[in-house]
Amino acid sequence: MSRAMPTVAERRRPTRAGRRYLLRTFGCQMNEHDSERVAGLFEADGMVPASGIDDADVLFLNTCCVRENADNRLYGHLGQLKTTKERRPDLRIIVGGCLAQKDRDLVRRRAPWVDVVLGTHNLHRALDLLDHAEEWGPITEIAEAAGEVTAAMLRAHRGTPHSAWVTITVGCNNSCTFCIVPHVRGPEISRRPGDVLREVEALARDRVVEVTLLGQNVDSYGRDLALDGRRKPVFADLLRRVGEVEGIERVRFTSPHPKDIKESVARAMAETPAVCEHLHFPLQSGSARVLRAMQRGYTPERFLKRLSMVESIVPGLAISTDVIVGFPGETEADFQATLDVMAEARFDSAFMFVFSPRPGTAAAAMEDRVDPEVAAERFGRLVELQRAISLEKNQALVATTVEVLAEGPSKKDAAVATTRTRTNKVVNVPGEYRAGTFLDVVVEHAAPSHLLGRAVP
Ligand code: SF4
Numbered sequence: 001m002s003r004a005m006p007t008v009a010e011r012r013r014p015t016r017a018g019r020r021y022l023l024r025t026f027g028c029q030m031n032e033h034d035s036e037r038v039a040g041l042f043e044a045d046g047m048v049p050a051s052g053i054d055d056a057d058v059l060f061l062n063t064c065c066v067r068e069n070a071d072n073r074l075y076g077h078l079g080q081l082k083t084t085k086e087r088r089p090d091l092r093i094i095v096g097g098c099l100a101q102k103d104r105d106l107v108r109r110r111a112p113w114v115d116v117v118l119g120t121h122n123l124h125r126a127l128d129l130l131d132h133a134e135e136w137g138p139i140t141e142i143a144e145a146a147g148e149v150t151a152a153m154l155r156a157h158r159g160t161p162h163s164a165w166v167t168i169t170v171g172c173n174n175s176c177t178f179c180i181v182p183h184v185r186g187p188e189i190s191r192r193p194g195d196v197l198r199e200v201e202a203l204a205r206d207r208v209v210e211v212t213l214l215g216q217n218v219d220s221y222g223r224d225l226a227l228d229g230r231r232k233p234v235f236a237d238l239l240r241r242v243g244e245v246e247g248i249e250r251v252r253f254t255s256p257h258p259k260d261i262k263e264s265v266a267r268a269m270a271e272t273p274a275v276c277e278h279l280h281f282p283l284q285s286g287s288a289r290v291l292r293a294m295q296r297g298y299t300p301e302r303f304l305k306r307l308s309m310v311e312s313i314v315p316g317l318a319i320s321t322d323v324i325v326g327f328p329g330e331t332e333a334d335f336q337a338t339l340d341v342m343a344e345a346r347f348d349s350a351f352m353f354v355f356s357p358r359p360g361t362a363a364a365a366m367e368d369r370v371d372p373e374v375a376a377e378r379f380g381r382l383v384e385l386q387r388a389i390s391l392e393k394n395q396a397l398v399a400t401t402v403e404v405l406a407e408g409p410s411k412k413d414a415a416v417a418t419t420r421t422r423t424n425k426v427v428n429v430p431g432e433y434r435a436g437t438f439l440d441v442v443v444e445h446a447a448p449s450h451l452l453g454r455a456v457p
Contacts, residue, residue, distance in 0.1 A: 016042075016045050016046055016047050016057075016058075016127075017045075017046030017047070018046065018047075018048065019046075019047050019048075019057040019058060020047065020048055020049065020050035020055055020056050020057050020058070021039070021042045021047045021048075021049060021050060021056060021057065021058040021059075021060065022049070022050040022052065022053060022056035022058070022059050022060070023035045023038060023039055023060045023062065024059070024060070024061050024062065025062045026061075026062065026063055026064040026070065026073075026074075026097070027062075027063070027064025027070075027097070027098065028064065029165060029212075029214060029254070030167075030170075030185075030214060030216075031062050031064050031097055031098070032165070033165040033167060033214060034062060034096075034097065034120070034123055035060075035062045036165070037123065037124075038060055038062065038096070038123055038126055041123075041124065041126060041127060042058070042060075042126075042127075045127055053084065056091065057090070057091065057092065058091075058092045058094065058130065059081070059091060059092070059093050059094065060094045060096060060126070061074070061077070061078075061093070061094070061095045061096070061097075062096055062097040063095060063096065063097040063098060063099035063100055064097060064098050064099060065098045065099040065102050065180050065184060065358065065359075065360075070099055071099065071103070071359070074095075074099055075110055075111070078093075078095070078107075078110070078111035078113075078114065079111070081093060081111075081113070082111070082113050085113040086113075092115045092116070092130060092133065092134070093113065093114045093115050093116075094114070094115060094116040094117075094118065094126060094129075094130065095107050095111075095114050095116070095117050095118075096116075096117075096118045096119070096120075096123055096126065097119075097120060098120055098180065098181075098184040098185070099184075100117050100118060100119055100120075100142070101119035101120045101121075101142055101184040101185075102180065102183065102184050102360060104117070104119075104140065104142050105140060107140070108138065108140050112138065114138065115130070115133040115134075115138050115139075116129045116130055116132075116133050116138070116139055116140075116141075117139075117140040117141070117142070118140075118141050118142065119141075119142040119143055119184075120170075120184055120185050120186075121142075121143035121186065122141060122142070122143040125141060129141055160407070160408075160435060161207070161208070161435065161436060162207065162208060162209050162210060162405070162435050162436025163208065163209070163210040163211070163212070163405075163407075163436075164203050164208045164210070164211050164212075165211070165212050165214050166196060166199055166200060166203070166211050166212070166213055166214065166242075167191065167214045167215070168190065168191055168196055168213045168214065168215045168218060168221050168235075168238065169188050169189065169190045169191070169215035169216065169217070169218065169220070169221055170185060170186075170188070170189050170215075170216075171185040171186040171187050171188045171189055171216065172185060172187075172188055172216035172217055173187055173188045173217075173220065173223075174216075174217060174257070174295075174297070175295050175362075176284075176294055176295055176296060177293065177294050177295050177361060177362035177363040177366075178284075178294060178324065178327065178355065178358065178361055178363040179358070179361060180358045180360055180361055181216055183360055183361075185216065187224075188215075188216070188217065188220060188223070188224060189224060190221050190222050190223070190224050190225050190233070192225060192233075193222075193233045193237070193238055193241065196213075196238060196242070197241055197242065197245065200242050200245045200248060201245055203248075204245050204246060204247035204248050205247070207247070207436070208247075208248070209247065209248065209249045209250065209405070209436055209438075210248070210249065210250040210251075210252070210405060211242065211248055211250075211251055211252070212251075212252040212253065212254060213238070213239070213242065213251070213252070213253040213254075214253075214254060215253075215254075215255075216255070217255070217256070217257040217260060218235055218253050218254070218255065218256055218257075219235055219256045219257050219260035219261050219262065219265065220235075220257070220260055221233070221234070221235040221238060222234050222235065222238070234262075234264065235253075235262075235265055236262065236264035236265045236267065236268040237268075239251065239253065239265065239268040239269070239272060239275055240268045240271070240272050242274075243268075243272035243273070243274040243275045244272070244274075248274055249274055249405075249438070250274060250276050250405065250422065251272070251274045251275045251276065252275075252276050252278060252424070254280050255280050255282060256279065256280070256281065257282075257297075258281055258282065258283070258296075258298050258302070258303045258306055258307075259296065259297035259298045259302075261281075261306055261310065263309060263313065265310075266309060266310040266313035266314055267313060269310075269313070269314045269317075270313050270314045270315070276422040276423065276424070277314055277315070277316045277317045277318060277422055277423050278317070278318050278319075278320070278422065278423050278424040279310055279314070279317060279318075279319050279320075280319075280320045280321070280322075281303075281306075281307060281310075281319055281320070281321055281347075282321055282322040283303060283321045283322065283323055283338075283341060283342075283345070283347075284296055284322060284323060284324050285323070285324060285327060285330070285334070285337075285338050286300050286334075286337040286338035286339070286340055286341030286342065287300070287330065287333075287334035287335070287337040287338060288300055288337075289329075289334060290327050290329070290330055290334050290338075293327065293328070293329060293363075293366070294324075294327060294363075295362075300337065300341050303341070303345075304341065304344060304345060307319065307345055316423065317423075318348040318393075318423035318424060318425065319345065319347050319348055320347060320348055320349045320350065320351070320424065321345070321347045321349075321350045321351070322350070322351045322352075322353070323338065323342070323350055323351070323352045323353070323382065324353050324354075324355050325338070325352065325353070325354050325355065325375055325378050325379045325382055326354050326355045326370040326372075326374070326375025326378060326379070327355045327363070327370070328355070328363060328366035328367070328368050328369050328370065329366065329368040329370075330355075330370050330378075335378045335382075338382070339381065339382065339385055342382070342385055342386060342389070343385065343389075346389050346393065347386065347389065347390075348390060348393050348394075348423070348424075348425070349386075349390055349424075349449070350386045350390075352379065352382055352383055352386065354372075354375045354376065354379050355370070355375065386448075387448040388448075390448040390449065391446065391447065391448045394425065394446035394447065394448065394450075394451055395446040397425075397443045397446060397451060398443050398444065398445065398446050399442065399443065399444075400442070400443055401440050401441065401442050401443075401456060402421045402422075402427070402440070402441060402443060402453070403421070403422060403438060403439075403440055404419035404420060404421055404427050404429065404438070404439055404440075404441050404453070405419060405420055405436070405437070405438055406418070406419045406429075406433035406434065406435055406436065406437040406438075406439065407419060407420060407435055408435040409432070410428055415430060415431075415432070416428050416429065416430050416431075417429045417430075417431055417432065417433040419433070419439070419441070419453075421451075425450070425451055426449070426450040426451070427441055427443065427450065427451040427452070427453045428450060428451070428452050428453070429441050429452075429453050429454065429455055430454070430455075431455060433455075439455050439456070440455070440456040441453035441454060441455050441456060442454050442456060
């Protein structure tokens with residue numbers, strides 16, 4: 001068996017053994033996973049996690065600019081850190097991630113006490129830049145695009161031992177008008193299938209049983225690659241191959257794009273036992289006019305057609321979605337169209353948001369804003385409709401037996417385990433079950449956001 005190439009961290013001589021690091025992560029799963037990689041990089045260099053800011057030698061802030069007011073919150077946070085840095089000049093502060101990529105020199109101008117500012121494409125350079133800062137003083141390094149060694153190739157230090165995220169693409173080639181991702185993550189770059197598979201096989205050897213393949217638009221995976229000069233790898237094949245890795249019992253992926261999903265992906269889901277019957281399918285709006293303004297590349301009719309194609313091929317499929325209410329120019333008729341699609345699609349769950357402009361996006365410059373009170377009222381109606389649908393769908397599971405994977409004790413009650421079905425529904429089960437344990441449970445009670453069950457002896 002050939003040995004995998006050493007990671008960037010493995011090639012380095014450990015230089016910070018025993019020093020303590022603290023990671024603070026803002027934003028999405030992609031950022032969470034980037035932070036795991038930074039933790040992996042730090043630990044390969046001999047560093048250990050700190051219990052809090054007071055015993056940290058290195059503080060890494062992994063920023064996000066997708067959430068509302070992210071700028072204000074980051075600069076407020078950095079303002080508080082100024083006194084900490086004055087008190088403890090040896091504390092090294094690193095600011096990385098999307099907001100750093102977007103704001104660049106602004107971070108340094110507003111917070112000159114930060115030692116290192118780096119972007120989304122050069123997280124793997126964190127230690128080198130820290131070395132530089134310690135020798136020469138504060139440094140800002142933002143790469144315009146991912147180079148040959150991207151952060152995706154770094155070995156991650158996982159927060160959960162049994163479950164792992166695996167990046168398959170970084171960046172995005174779309175231009176949804178509300179989204180900052182293409183600006184801060186750059187054009188889409190796919191990892192080679194062999195690299196992805198080697199990572200999954202290594203995770204399986206490490207007793208990981210569940211992997212989630214991550215990309216901004218997993219369906220366009222491979223378009224930038226050419227394996228033998230002619231055939232490009234496609235997502236459906238990757239899904240099948242990941243599902244065949246011995247020891248991996250569950251494969252998830254996020255997010256597919258409704259304009260790009262193919263029948264071959266649905267067939268791979270249905271024909272690969274490890275691939276879970278769950279699809280996150282972001283609608284965003286049910287109005288053709290609003291979808292055009294969002295530049296989503298599909299109509300409501302096409303969305304529903306693609307959805308029923310997947311549903312007809314994958315038995316027992318559960319679907320979740322994202323919806324934005326109050327996008328600029330949204331009329332009552334547009335909003336009603338969203339309610340109509342929600343009622344027809346009958347999603348199992350939905351992440352629902354009121355539109356808030358992200359600086360740097362096209363939508364932020366749109367003028368016909370929806371009155372915040374109107375948007376809030378629409379949001380309330382949307383949530384009410386979705387809760388009723390979620391409850392009905394969950395109630396249909398009462399008295400059935402489902403396979404769940406334990407994630408650890410519930411945050412509210414340590415005597416209850418939080419577990420998850422293959423369809424991505426949370427089931428609370430009395431008892432203590434180690435994270436990573438599979439069990440069968442009988443569902444006894446349903447609520448809109450979770451289920452209660454009892455383990456089958
Ligand atoms: S597909 Fe659209 S919403 Fe998703 S990351 Fe790309 S630009 Fe953003």
